[in-house]
Amino acid sequence: MPPAGHSPVPGQMMQRPLLISSLLRHADRYFGQREIVSFGDDRMWHRYTYRDCHRRSRQLANALGALGVRMGDRVGTLAWNGYRHLELYYGITGIGAVCHTMNPRLHAEQLAFIVNDAADKVVFFERSMAPLVRSIVPQCPQVQAFIVLDHHCAGGDLDGIPHLASYEEWLAPHGDEYNWPVFDEDAAAGLCYTSGTTGNPKGVLYSHRSTMLHAWASVAPDAFNLSARDSILAVVPMFHVNAWGLPYAAPMVGAKLVLPGPALDGPALYGLCEQEGVTFAAGVPTIWLGLLNHVREHGLAFSTFARVVIGGSTCPPHLMDGLSQLGLQVIHAFGMTELSPLATVCTLQAHHQGMTREQQTAVLRTQGRPLFGIDLKIVDDDGAEMPWDSKAQGHLMVRGQWVVDAYFGQPPGSAGTDGWFMTGDMARLAPDGYLTITDRSKDVIKSGGEWIGSIDLENIAMTSPAVALAACIGVPHPKWDERPLLVVVARPGHTIDRDALLALFEHKVPRWWVPDDVLVVPQLPLGPTGKVLKLQLRHQFRDHLLAATPVRH
CATH class of the missing domain: 3.30.300.30 (ANL, C-terminal domain)
Structure with missing residues (x-):
């Protein structure tokens, strides 16, 4: 609080809300010819630019408006990493609606639950997911339209899905002249549900502001270190916590974006890396184990691939060592759906430079230190804070600018305790703030x-x-x-x-x-x-x- 009798002097800077649509507008204006490459559900390659993506996203905004989608409405997606899914990321959020990405690996019962819990007005889906969509249709009567991400609806594989249209035929009549609206940056933008391995999934509702701040933090040198010179391979699914923010980080810096679709086996990923000059990629350990085994078995090497972020679960040391031996910088990270997801990233600091290689490796095997915007602590079973001595193990708690405050549909503050979110992880903290996850509490x-x-x-x-x-x-x-x-x-x-x-x-x-x-x-x-x-x-x-x-x- 200011001293009695005093009030702060207001700054005199422009007020521009942090909105997701500004990312694609920026990429169009300053990196308009940078390429977006995707490998589709139909096993076909697709190439276009940020300028093309921006144009089609505006066209999508017009189509959504004509369909009756309004600000705050939830729109579901069941899709792989591809250019149409990217357009949905921006077209939906750009008009002020909420992009609800759904995991197609969930059971039909869980999927129906989250469609109904979110009250999705429209659901977009890949053609290969038609059987899954058909199975939930009887349980989701409030969905007003199902749109298959394809050129047409011909074929019996889509029979039984009501209110059906194909993406390209539905989009075609609409023009691409559209001015993105300006609204409150705290408005909801994205909705992701936890995996629901125990009980029903819970929704985490991200705002434009939290998403933009997360993207800014992720591109920093001691985070993902992204730039316009990078070619980013988004292996982590776009239905899994917004692909860890990469669809927002790439246009922010003007990096090439490579979207692999469903092809995530070792040979396919290696081919993508070499063909598209990939320099950076991110995904869970099991994916990189497959790539490592393929490269070793065939005596291969990478020509451009330099940095890989591993998260989702703790990276086994032998995987980190194996990828490092191939010349890759392995970046260990920690996050979760409730954290947007990025909380910590492991890179070395100045005081680590004098360490032996073995000592540095031990540091790099931790989950790293928090990005600015995230704060950590560990507590005992009674909630008392525990020391940062690399020995004490406690319950990990997090707070920050992109940390959940309440699950979707719950009252404010209900996801935390005294302003801190209990992650459900057991952890140790080093004196310099480096985090080591030792287990899930359960x-x-x-x-x-x-x-x-x-x-x-x-x-x-x-x-x-x-x-x-x-x-x-x-x-x-x-x-x-x-x-x-x-x-x-x-x-x-x-x-x-x-x-x-x-x-x-x-x-x-x-x-x-x-x-x-x-x-x-x-x-x-x-x-x-x-x-x-x-x-x-x-x-x-x-x-x-x-x-x-x-x-x-």
């Missing part, structure tokens, strides 16, 4: 009253050349309440030796942390965002007999 193993972090154990298991994927869970034990059980998938052509795998843990963790047993399974259950469903594993192996195995407390 996945932490409590043995004999002591916490065991499953991520540390999984990372050690993944150093074995025989292990493709690993998950460590707590299972009931008659003496210690819970003990760690390691569940692994073998690499093709490899056999996993239980004792040899457990021997990897010796001298790396306390003896009582070492898993009591190893189970080899054909595959691990993965959720819609690629994360291992540990709750399902806990249920599946809840009766696994551990009593006969010596416990190392």
Whole structure:
């Protein structure tokens, strides 16, 4: 508060609201010939420019208006990473409506729930997703139009979907003369739902302001370090937290944008990197494991690819090491739907320059430090703040300019505690603010009253050349309440030796942390965002007999 009798002197700068439409207008004016390349659901290439995208987004704005979509209306999308989806990002938000991106990997029941919860007025969808759309139609009577992202509606695969139109035929009659409206920057812009692995998904409603601030933060040198010289491959899906903001960051700096559609296997990604001169990409660990294996198996190398951001779940050290050996700078990041999603990014600071390579590697394996606009703390079970000493483990809490305040439809402030959002992660903080995620709160193993972090154990298991994927869970034990059980998938052509795998843990963790047993399974259950469903594993192996195995407390 200013001193009594005084009031602040107002600044005399222009007031221009932070609106998403300004990004595409900027890219058109100053990077109009920069290319947007996408590989479609129809297996066809498409190339055009930011100027073209801006023109078609204005055309889309006119079409939406003619359809009766108004400011604040929610418009759903079920689409891969492609140019039409990008136009929806800008056309929908540009008129003040809300772009509700939906994950097609959700179960039909969950998808119907979020369409109804969001009260979507229109749903756009890829043709390959027609069976999924058909399955939810009877449960979603409020949807006034379904628009397939294609040139036409011909073919029996779309039968049974009411109020149907094809994107190109629907768009064609409308002109591209449109002036983006100016409105409050705190107006809603995007809606993403959590994956809903336990209970119904919850909606996170982003504003224009929060989205723009997130984009500005993400392009900074110690974040994604993006520029007009980059060619960005958006591997992370556009239905997954707005592709981590890349569809906004790319036009902000004028970078080339490469959208891979559904083709996310190792050979396809390598081909895209080489063909399109990709310099930067972002995605979850499982995607990069596939690319790493492909490059190694065929003795390949990258000619332009330089930086890769890995998030969504903790990056296994062996994956980071493997990509680094190929000459890539691996950037570890932490975020979640409720954080728009970016909270921390791991790059080295000046005081790290004098460290040994091993010490620097240890820093780079953390989730990094928060961007400006994000604040962190860890607390104990009673809510008391814990020290930043790289040792204390507590519940991670976040606040900031692009952090959720309340879930969609809930009262203000209801998603937080005293202005802080509880992430559901267990973490440590170093004295210089570097974050290490040790586990999800619901996945932490409590043995004999002591916490065991499953991520540390999984990372050690993944150093074995025989292990493709690993998950460590707590299972009931008659003496210690819970003990760690390691569940692994073998690499093709490899056999996993239980004792040899457990021997990897010796001298790396306390003896009582070492898993009591190893189970080899054909595959691990993965959720819609690629994360291992540990709750399902806990249920599946809840009766696994551990009593006969010596416990190392």
